[in-house]
Amino acid sequence: MHKKLLLPGPTEVSQEILREQTHFLIGHRDRAFSELYGGITAKLRNFFELPEDCKPTVTTSSGTLWFDIVGRSIVKKKALVCINGAFSERLGKTIRACGKKADFIEVDWGKAVKPNMISEKLESGEYDTLAICHNESSTGVRNPIHEVGKKVRENYPDVILAIDSVSSMAGDKTLPAEIGCDIIFASTQKCFALPPGLAVGLVNDRALERAREVPNRGSYTDLVEIFEFEKKHQTPFTPNISLLYALNKRMDLLLEETYDHVYERHKTMADYTQQWAKKHFALFPEPGYESVTVTCIQNTSGKSVRKLNEKLAEKGFMISNGYGKLAEKTFRIGHMGEWKLAGIKEVLAAIEGIWRLET
Ligand SMILES: Cc1ncc(COP(=O)(O)O)c(C=O)c1O
Known part of the structure; x- marks a missing residue:
């Protein structure tokens, strides 16, 4: 049953969406692919009201790839990571596993991380990246990322704000321009209601500039490379084309719903x-x-x-x-x-x- x-x-994924995955395949360097993929990113831009300097991308991965992307492509000297549950803990550990320094603000599971806790630490000037989870799925806590974003943008212009919105994007309020974040990402098996296998990232030019300054960005985790291919409406590596058809349909439905x-x-x-x-x-x-x-x-x-x-x-x-x-x-x-x-x-x-x- x-x-x-x-x-x-x-x-839950509807049959309408599941059926979209049964399209015949196309080559990922073919024009038909660029039309499909370029259409999806245009719809993401539209739905999330992205300003000119913020670009969408879709990776063939679950959301956790973006923990590594932050660790490999964004953190230069040291990150500050807010931890209040299992996923944010993994985010912090992943950044360290990427060989980067990271300090943690840890609060009890069930509690939220507040903007004043963050500014106390950022005041030291040690950190170039702040990473926080919007919606801690392990505890059901929603961190106040809009207030955090406001504080960071007003007081710490050089800090890149990276947000795990894995279980909130396309459900909760996550417009990058309203939050003031530089990178925000999500998996498609959550609010996008698709099968697992894709992740959406919304990344601004400040974050990309930072990535260019960071050495050893790896390959699958190289944000600069990802956005080089975006210019051609392509992805650096073979994407899950079938799931992209499903995402294309999902974006139509989201835009229709508003x-x-x-x-x-x-x-x-x-x-x-x-x-x-x-x-x-x-x-x-x-x-x-x-x-x-x-x-x-x-x-x-x-x-x-x-x-x-x-x-x-x-x-x-x-x-x-x-x-x-x-x-x-x-x-x-x-x-x-x-x-x-x-x-x-x-x-x-x-x-x-x-x-x-x-x-
Ligand atoms: C808040 C949060 N972050 C990260 C992840 C990991 O995402 P994925 O399983 O798509 O890699 C999850 C998964 O449940 C999550 O809820």
């Missing part, structure tokens, strides 16, 4: 799920910093989340257990991508039935 995915990625409506739809689902969670359980994130795309709920019932998921499977749904050390202590409901409020209500009602919660 097909289980509809309410995970914080991969999320950026504002996409956000409103996600916010409506988040508000509803969070009200429901507060009625029956408690939210895990610090109040005021709840994600718009995934709700992380404290399992105050003491019942087994694993067994809940087994029962939900019989009804055709799958939610997510808590991440790592939060397994069974929390559970997560991903409301992203193609999901709408009616579907979320159905799932929450199913949980009420299985756990016999008061309605």
